[in-house]
Amino acid sequence: MVNLGINIGDLHFKNPVLTASGTCGYGTELDDFFDVSRLGGIVVKGTTLEPREGNAYPRMAETPSGMLNAVGLQNKGIDYFESNIYPKISGYDTNIIVNVNGSTLDDYISLSERIDRLEKIPAIELNISCPNVKKGGMIFGTNLQSAREVTRAVRAVYTKKLIVKLSPNVTNIVDFAKVVEEEGADSISLINTLLGMAVDINMMKPSLSTVTGGLSGPAIKPVALGMVWQVAKAVKVPVIGMGGIMTASDAIEFFLAGASAVQIGTVTFIDPAAPVKILEGIESYLQRKGFSDIKDIIGYINH
Amino acid sequence: MAKCVDDLKVVGNKLLTEDFCVIEVESGKKLPEFRPGQFVQVRIDGSPATFLRRPISIHDVDFGKNRYKMLIQVLGKGTETIYRLKSGDYLNVIHPLGNSFTIPDDKSKILLVGGGCGIAPLLFLGKQLKARGFEPDVLMGFRNSSRVLEIEEYSQIGDVFVTTEDGSLGEKGYVTNHSVLTSVKYDRIYCCGPDSMMKVVAEYSMKNNIFCEVSLENLMACGFGICLCCIVETTRGNICTCTEGPVFNIRELKW
Numbered sequence: 259m260v261n262l263g264i265n266i267g268d269l270h271f272k273n274p275v276l277t278a279s280g281t282c283g284y285g286t287e288l289d290d291f292f293d294v295s296r297l298g299g300i301v302v303k304g305t306t307l308e309p310r311e312g313n314a315y316p317r318m319a320e321t322p323s324g325m326l327n328a329v330g331l332q333n334k335g336i337d338y339f340e341s342n343i344y345p346k347i348s349g350y351d352t353n354i355i356v357n358v359n360g361s362t363l364d365d366y367i368s369l370s371e372r373i374d375r376l377e378k379i380p381a382i383e384l385n386i387s388c389p390n391v392k393k394g395g396m397i398f399g400t401n402l403q404s405a406r407e408v409t410r411a412v413r414a415v416y417t418k419k420l421i422v423k424l425s426p427n428v429t430n431i432v433d434f435a436k437v438v439e440e441e442g443a444d445s446i447s448l449i450n451t452l453l454g455m456a457v458d459i460n461m462m463k464p465s466l467s468t469v470t471g472g473l474s475g476p477a478i479k480p481v482a483l484g485m486v487w488q489v490a491k492a493v494k495v496p497v498i499g500m501g502g503i504m505t506a507s508d509a510i511e512f513f514l515a516g517a518s519a520v521q522i523g524t525v526t527f528i529d530p531a532a533p534v535k536i537l538e539g540i541e542s543y544l545q546r547k548g549f550s551d552i553k554d555i556i557g558y559i560n561h
Numbered sequence: 562m563a564k565c566v567d568d569l570k571v572v573g574n575k576l577l578t579e580d581f582c583v584i585e586v587e588s589g590k591k592l593p594e595f596r597p598g599q600f601v602q603v604r605i606d607g608s609p610a611t612f613l614r615r616p617i618s619i620h621d622v623d624f625g626k627n628r629y630k631m632l633i634q635v636l637g638k639g640t641e642t643i644y645r646l647k648s649g650d651y652l653n654v655i656h657p658l659g660n661s662f663t664i665p666d667d668k669s670k671i672l673l674v675g676g677g678c679g680i681a682p683l684l685f686l687g688k689q690l691k692a693r694g695f696e697p698d699v700l701m702g703f704r705n706s707s708r709v710l711e712i713e714e715y716s717q718i719g720d721v722f723v724t725t726e727d728g729s730l731g732e733k734g735y736v737t738n739h740s741v742l743t744s745v746k747y748d749r750i751y752c753c754g755p756d757s758m759m760k761v762v763a764e765y766s767m768k769n770n771i772f773c774e775v776s777l778e779n780l781m782a783c784g785f786g787i788c789l790c791c792i793v794e795t796t797r798g799n800i801c802t803c804t805e806g807p808v809f810n811i812r813e814l815k816w
Binding site: 280281282283287288290291303311312314315316317318319320321322323324325327329332475476524526527528529530531 | 563564565566604609610611612613614655779780781782783785786787788789790791792793794798799
């Protein structure tokens with residue numbers, strides 16, 4: 259029997275496999291393919307105070323071993339989430355985490371206060387790293403002072419576990435990790451997508467309506483792994499690693515580099531049961547290697 | 562209807578032209594209840610250039626044998642890989658996906674309009690309509706006679722009318738110029754093809770107050786409503802083509 263449980267402070271996760279925001283809807287979309295309650299957690303679609311229609315079509319371009327997206331945080335807003343989605347998903351036996359977005363500091367504060375009152379949501383993931391919105395998003399996550407202010411402001415009103423999701427589109431991601439840790443983040447998740455673009459040479463125009471978008475998929479895995487390794491060494495709070503994880507082997511690389519948990523993202527578009535397959539693969543790896551606890555391999559390469 | 566991932570065995574690949582084929586696949590399980598207009602997401606392995614699945618229309622279904630057909634046009638690496646599949650190869654799919662064309666309760670006079678590869682879902686639809694006692698006509702538009710596909714198949718459904726852009730077969734011009742539109746009064750039009758064609762068919766249907774559904778071919782990553790990439794602007798806001806479509810009533814679309 260292998261112990262797969264991990265903790266963020268006193269919040270227990272039965273295993274270290276979560277779905278990444280924007281790649282699992284609200285969990286219900288995956289019900290046909292596997293039992294979502296088997297996962298350690300699900301991070302639901304990026305949510306804002308007001309409904310957002312997102313960016314114009316086309317929002318997606320396939321790239322070598324990956325894809326660009328420019329969805330732009332399309333969601334129906336917190337009112338709709340509370341009344342229509344929350345009742346449907348609060349029965350899942352897993353940690354449901356809401357990815358929180360805003361255009362202004364006040365948006366982040368108000369939204370975090372609202373979600374704090376939802377009993378079945380034990381944590382939020384503060385998204386200061388979305389590359390696809392004009393206002394807010396990555397602007398908060400690519401300026402140290404703004405990252406500090408938004409984390410501090412949300413920490414002041416949000417009483418449960420605060421995870422801050424970092425952008426890789428900075429000179430030194432470790433500086434951002436240290437700042438959000440100083441301001442009281444309980445955990446740090448990384449990486450969000452890398453800013454990129456593609457051009458359609460037949461139409462002779464950008465492939466995305468927004469010109470640039472966020473790159474995800476296995477193409478970014480080495481970048482993500484490098485950043486997770488750097489950040490995990492520099493902070494004391496648990497790090498949640500993500501970026502291009504396709505298989506259990508990929509996930510294990512993140513644990514060995516220092517991640518306490520992983521989020522599974524783009525692969526779910528291709529193989530909707532991937533999160534649970536990865537979970538099973540991690541368990542059999544630990545058994546094969548003779549470890550009885552996932553915690554024994556977290557940061558193993560740094561020992 | 563539950564969606565599932567399945568490994569299908571290729572049982573036939575009929576090459577129609579240099580860039581079109583009809584591939585037939587068989588499931589080892591009982592097929593879900595496919596409805597006309599639905600699609601499947603096909604996984605293409607073996608190249609970094611084909612990272613995502615390819616959405617393909619269900620062209621025809623043989624429920625008795627748990628088989629279905631897909632009409633494939635080679636447009637890039639992914640569809641080229643499918644074109645080269647041989648009997649005995651396997652294809653991993655997610656199916657069935659999306660909504661379907663609405664089949665009327667009344668005795669409507671129906672026209673199916675397809676352009677190029679867009680004729681694909683209309684064969685399954687036409688057969689289902691015929692099985693329910695309808696006598697639909699089929700109007701198909703192609704670039705020229707060498708691009709004309711599957712006429713014999715569609716003749717099983719009803720009368721087939723063809724336009725080609727160069728006049729090498731049928732009437733010259735586009736589908737909306739065909740004389741059958743002035744000689745027969747249709748109650749319903751179901752259409753699939755290039756956006757430019759569907760837009761003129763939609764405009765024609767609006768003007769003549771004809772019920773019209775179109776099937777869209779938006780780019781998508783997942784096919785089951787989690788990536789939010791395949792959206793179309795509608796009277797209900799931006800909604801996913803993969804879950805709310807691919808079939809839309811033209812009155813809903815902000816074209």
